[in-house]
Amino acid sequence: MEAKTLYEKLWSSHVVREEPDGTALIYIDRHLVHEVTSPQAFEGLKLAGRKPWRANSIVANPDHNTPTDHWDEGIKDPVSRLQVETLDANIRDTGALAYFPFKDARQGIIHVIAPENGAILPGMTVVCGDSHTSTHGAFAAMAHGIGTSEVEHVLATQCLVQKKSKTMLVRVEGRLGKGVTAKDVALAIIGKIGTAGGTGYAVEFAGAAIRGLSMEGRMTLCNMAIEAGARLGLVAVDEVTVDYLRNRPFGPKGEEFDKAAAYWRTLTSDAGAKFDCTVEVDASQIAPQVTWGTSPEMVLPVTANVPDPKKEADAVKKEGLERALAYMGLQPNMPITAIAIDKVFIGSCTNSRIEDLRQAAAVLKGRKVAANVKLALAVPGSGPVKRQAEAEGLDRIFVAAGFEWREPGCSMCLAMNADRLAPGERCASTSNRNFEGRQGPGGRTHLVSPVMAAAAAIAGHFADVRDIL
Amino acid sequence: MNKFVTFTGLVAPLDRNNVDTDAIIPKQFLKSIKRTGFGPNAFDEWRYLDHGEPGMDCSTRPLNPNFVLNQERYKGASILLTRANFGCGSSREHAPWALADFGFKVILAESYADIFFNNSFKNGMLPLVLPKEEINALFGLVEYSPGFALTVDLAAQKITRPDGYVIDFEVDPFRKECLLNGWDDIGLTLRHADEIREFEERRKREFPWLFAA
Numbered sequence: 091m092e093a094k095t096l097y098e099k100l101w102s103s104h105v106v107r108e109e110p111d112g113t114a115l116i117y118i119d120r121h122l123v124h125e126v127t128s129p130q131a132f133e134g135l136k137l138a139g140r141k142p143w144r145a146n147s148i149v150a151n152p153d154h155n156t157p158t159d160h161w162d163e164g165i166k167d168p169v170s171r172l173q174v175e176t177l178d179a180n181i182r183d184t185g186a187l188a189y190f191p192f193k194d195a196r197q198g199i200i201h202v203i204a205p206e207n208g209a210i211l212p213g214m215t216v217v218c219g220d221s222h223t224s225t226h227g228a229f230a231a232m233a234h235g236i237g238t239s240e241v242e243h244v245l246a247t248q249c250l251v252q253k254k255s256k257t258m259l260v261r262v263e264g265r266l267g268k269g270v271t272a273k274d275v276a277l278a279i280i281g282k283i284g285t286a287g288g289t290g291y292a293v294e295f296a297g298a299a300i301r302g303l304s305m306e307g308r309m310t311l312c313n314m315a316i317e318a319g320a321r322l323g324l325v326a327v328d329e330v331t332v333d334y335l336r337n338r339p340f341g342p343k344g345e346e347f348d349k350a351a352a353y354w355r356t357l358t359s360d361a362g363a364k365f366d367c368t369v370e371v372d373a374s375q376i377a378p379q380v381t382w383g384t385s386p387e388m389v390l391p392v393t394a395n396v397p398d399p400k401k402e403a404d405a406v407k408k409e410g411l412e413r414a415l416a417y418m419g420l421q422p423n424m425p426i427t428a429i430a431i432d433k434v435f436i437g438s439c440t441n442s443r444i445e446d447l448r449q450a451a452a453v454l455k456g457r458k459v460a461a462n463v464k465l466a467l468a469v470p471g472s473g474p475v476k477r478q479a480e481a482e483g484l485d486r487i488f489v490a491a492g493f494e495w496r497e498p499g500c501s502m503c504l505a506m507n508a509d510r511l512a513p514g515e516r517c518a519s520t521s522n523r524n525f526e527g528r529q530g531p532g533g534r535t536h537l538v539s540p541v542m543a544a545a546a547a548i549a550g551h552f553a554d555v556r557d558i559l
Numbered sequence: 560m561n562k563f564v565t566f567t568g569l570v571a572p573l574d575r576n577n578v579d580t581d582a583i584i585p586k587q588f589l590k591s592i593k594r595t596g597f598g599p600n601a602f603d604e605w606r607y608l609d610h611g612e613p614g615m616d617c618s619t620r621p622l623n624p625n626f627v628l629n630q631e632r633y634k635g636a637s638i639l640l641t642r643a644n645f646g647c648g649s650s651r652e653h654a655p656w657a658l659a660d661f662g663f664k665v666i667l668a669e670s671y672a673d674i675f676f677n678n679s680f681k682n683g684m685l686p687l688v689l690p691k692e693e694i695n696a697l698f699g700l701v702e703y704s705p706g707f708a709l710t711v712d713l714a715a716q717k718i719t720r721p722d723g724y725v726i727d728f729e730v731d732p733f734r735k736e737c738l739l740n741g742w743d744d745i746g747l748t749l750r751h752a753d754e755i756r757e758f759e760e761r762r763k764r765e766f767p768w769l770f771a772a
Contacts, residue, residue, distance in 0.1 A: 106758045107751055115751060117688055119769050123580050127651065129592035138745070144759070146772050169590040169613055176592050187772070214769065221650040221674060237652035238594075239744070249755055251733070283709035285577060286644040286670055319647065319674055331621075342768035350768050385577050406642060409574055488645045497669065504649075506586050525581040525648060559700040 093360035095257050097292040098405070100232040104215050106249060115249045119214040120231075123150035123186075123241070124179040126202045126400035126506070129218025131242035132180040143244075143248040145185035149209045149340075151178050153159040153199045154506045155399040156495035157194050158469050160455035165192065170507065176312065187340065189399050196235040198498040201225040206474055207475045208338020210353040211348070212327045217244055222522065224315045227323040228308035229331060230357040232292075234322040254320045259365040262299040264373035271449065272307035273441060273495060273520065273539035275299065275371070276314035276381025277379035283369060287318030291367065294359060295325050299373035305334040306445035313440045317386040317522055338498075340431050380552050381524045381537040383414035388524070390426060392542065392554045398422035413527040414515035417526055418534050419514065427552050431519040432458070433531070434466040434493075434547040436540055438503035441520035442471030446540040453544035460550030466493040468510065469501040479516045491547070505530045518546035560683050562741035568637030568664060571628055572701045578641060579648035580675060588613055591684040598660030602628065609631045633734050638665045640697050645686075646675025655679045665711050667718075669694050669723040680734045681744065685713060708737055713739060 094102075095346040108113040110477070128150075135142070145154075155170035159161075163169040174192055181189045188207065190197040201222055204210050204382070210226045216233035217223060226233035240250060247426065255363075260279055293315050295308075303311065308325045311371025313322025334353050335341050342350045377391035399411040399422060420429065435452050436442070441491070447470060459466045468488045470476035476498055481483055485495045501522035502509040505528070511517055519527075520543050524535040538546065545555040588600045590613060599617035606629060608621040622629045628636070639658065645668040646654060655678045658666070664684040666679065679686040689697075700720070701707045710719040713735060718726040737744065748755075762772050 094614065107754050110731070111732055113731075114754070115748060117762065119756070119762075130570070130652075133592070133594075140745070143755075146770070173590050173592055198670075211769065213766070219650055219652075221648065223650075235674050237674060237681060238649055239652060239678065241746050242747065245753075246745045247755065249748055249757065253731075253745060281650045285673070289670060289673060291643070296745055306584075319644065319672060340771055342771075346768055353766070355769075360713035383576035406574070406576060411572075413617075414576075464573050504581075504586050507588065523579075525579045525586055528581050530606055531585070531610050553689060 093311045094329065095228060095359045095363040095365060096294055096324050096357060097232070097255070097257050100213065101254055103213065103376050104232065112253050113408040114252055114254070116215060116247055118217055118244050118250060119147060119337060119486050120149065120209060120216040121147045121216035121244050122200050122204055122216065123148055124154060124218070124220060125152040126154045127171045128175045128180065129173065130238045131245060132184070134242045135245050138245045144243045146187045147248065148184070148186035149188045149204050150177065150181050150186050150192040151197050151200055151203060152192050154267065154344045154504065155502045156499040157507050157556060158499050158501045158509055160445050161193055161497055168329045192301050194474045198475065199439045199500055201313065201444060201472030202442060202475060205229065206472060208341030209349070211335065212331060212357050213343060217250065221316045222313050224323050225309050225313040225439060228305060228325050230324060230354070231312065232322060235316065240519070255292040256290055256366040258288060258293045258367045258369065260293055260295050260369045260371065262295065262297060262373050263297040264369045266299055266373045266376065267303070267538055267556070269378055269541055269559050271539040271541060272303050272310040274376050274379045275373070276311050277381065277386065277389045278376045279381070280314065280318045280386050283318055283388040285317060285385055285448040286319045288315065288318035292322050293318070293323050294426055295323060296359070299398065300325060300443065301328060304445055305330060306443040309443065310440055310506040314522055320373040327354045338489045343428060361406050378539060378542050378555055380542065382418065382420060382426060384417055384524055386524060386537060390550055391425050394426055396420050396422055396424045396426065427554065430462060430516070431518045431546055432464050432515040432549040434463060434520065435502040435517055435519040436543050437467065437471070437501050438467030438521035439471065439500070440522045441540050442469060443474065444475050444478050446520065447475070448482070448538040451484040451546040453541050453558065455487050456492040456547070457491055458547045459547045462550045464548055466547050467496055467502060469496045470498050472498050502529050504528060518543045518552065560741045560745065563683060563685060563713050563738040564641040565710065565712045566637070566664065566706050566716070569633065569706065569708050570632040570637055570638045570640050570701050571636035571643040573627060573639060574698060575641045576743045577644045577647055579650055580646055580651050583646065583654040584651065585611070587611070587652060589653050594656055594662065597657035598662070601657040601661040602626065634725065638667065638709055638711070638720070639663045640694070640701060641666065641668045642694065642726060643669040645671050646736065647672040650674045650682070655682045655684055659684050680738065682751065683738065685711065685747050687730070688726065689726060690722055693726050
């Protein structure tokens with residue numbers, strides 16, 4: 091039998107029908123839904139007089155608009171509130187496998203709550219009207235973001251019209267150094283291949299350094315696959331995956347778990363499987379990363395200096411560098427570690443899971459946030475993550491260091507709620523996008539790992555976390 | 560969806576790589592539960608000098624004179640000319656909704672982000688990939704020829720410049736048919752409802768744990 095890649099296995103097991111030109115109807119197992127990209131889809135469905143095909147494929151909760159403090163006061167912004175209430179009403183009408191409304195003990199960021207509840211399983215197709223759906227590729231699930239028209243399409247038909255992607259293997263061999271995390275691996279890969287490097291590809295992350303990551307780390311890595319332009323990211327199943335999935339609320343149990351696990355273990359690329367493209371990365375060469383510009387590919391090791399546009403030959407790129415430096419308020423050739431910050435954000439679907447909070451807390455323990463840092467936010471990814479952190483005493487470490495310990499949600503990753511940067515403010519952020527205005531109009535975002543955000547909080551400027559570990 | 564017909568439209572240049580969906584439509588406008596009305600807020604942070612919020616009357620807001628789409632000569636443009644990796648970032652379909660509402664029917668770029676590319680077709684817009692040399696040439700022509708317009712013929716897969724020069728383009732045959740006929744994707748898929756049901760039953764038997772209730 092021909093050796094197959096993991097992606098090819100996942101693809102072929104979901105083809106309902108295929109046209110001669112390769113256009114296929116792909117069956118969708120899991121549909122994640124949040125309040126921002128779904129209202130128009132539910133409305134479209136109703137206007138056409140259609141019913142959802144399989145409501146128990148839906149796992150939903152509001153996350154983008156929900157406040158992270160003063161929950162007793164509800165959602166103050168009426169426009170945000172209407173969007174959240176619209177989701178409540180839509181799910182009431184259609185039903186769902188699980189719905190965690192605002193303030194529910196299990197509510198959180200959709201890409202955190204779905205895996206922690208066992209609603210993401212290997213071999214699934216997973217979609218959501220959210221580009222960071224790529225997160226769930228960490229479970230060897232074919233997971234990607236879709237637009238609102240496709241949300242409606244999945245609601246109505248349980249399928250998507252797709253064409254098979256090309257395959258890319260990113261092999262990360264060797265061992266990660268102290269203080270170097272999955273986030274740094276993701277940023278280093280994006281720095282190497284660019285934000286369009288993965289366009290049109292299903293990317294599988296493999297190699298010793300990936301095998302050595304926890305499920306949380308693998309989720310961080312696959313989450314950022316979209317920032318490399320990839321259709322989706324994947325990590326093959328191993329015992330780390332299987333162990334994570336034991337005793338999760340919506341996962342299989344007992345005998346059925348063993349049967350499922352036997353199938354899951356087949357979800358790897360066969361030896362000798364051919365990829366359309368391979369990228370090799372040496373884990374031992376990756377230093378903690380900091381983005382300096384307005385695209386995730388504008389990233390450098392913390393030990394580097396801000397680039398000089400004078401050294402760029404391509405005119406369009408040169409102008410891009412100049413524009414980014416002007417927006418970010420940075421001088422060419424200045425050391426990354428000389429960049430002072432105003433705010434710190436630890437959270438988002440990229441880095442708000444328990445391991446992220448543990449790592450950041452380990453750096454913060456017994457230390458204080460620098461005087462020039464106006465606000466440091468720790469925003470857990472979900473209710474369960476928050477309670478777990480509190481049981482471990484992490485909240486007290488954050489608060490003692492000078493952080494605010496907040497309720498779960500997307501928060502300052504995209505500033506749809508009240509958490510945001512003022513114009514000109516500079517943030518060390520564990521989120522996923524440093525676009526202009528992403529964290530608030532005129533705000534300046536530097537993407538880093540949780541330990542690097544903690545190190546910056548203490549120093550008041552970017553600092554090499556390896557020096558204080 | 561409206562049928563895509565051959566048309567001649569004014570071209571507006573946006574000379575940047577990596578124009579992201581946060582730039583095309585900033586997050587504060589995503590709070591709407593409607594599909595329409597995003598046009599006045601397309602490129603909001605580049606286009607206006609003040610900070611935009613939902614519900615503002617955009618006709619009275621101060622325009623940024625340096626933003627290219629505010630220039631008189633590009634008023635009424637229906638073809639957007641840009642560079643590489645256009646539409647990167649989030650999956651928000653509000654981005655193509657905003658561009659379509661602004662009046663764009665066709666986008667010409669070296670490359671696009673995947674989800675944006677897909678979303679555009681669902682809204683009757685045609686995002687076309689052209690070689691870098693053609694894009695470079697078009698940027699030059701637009702700058703030096705006020706009123707520069709192109710004719711886009713989807714059926715023949717041809718773009719015609721005012722000087723008669725023709726650029727052929729590629730487009731996925733299925734997407735082309737959908738656009739030309741104004742077909743509703745969902746209606747097309749539901750023609751295969753029996754096959755979907757059969758597939759689903761088979762899957763239920765083989766992987767019952769995927770159908771937990």
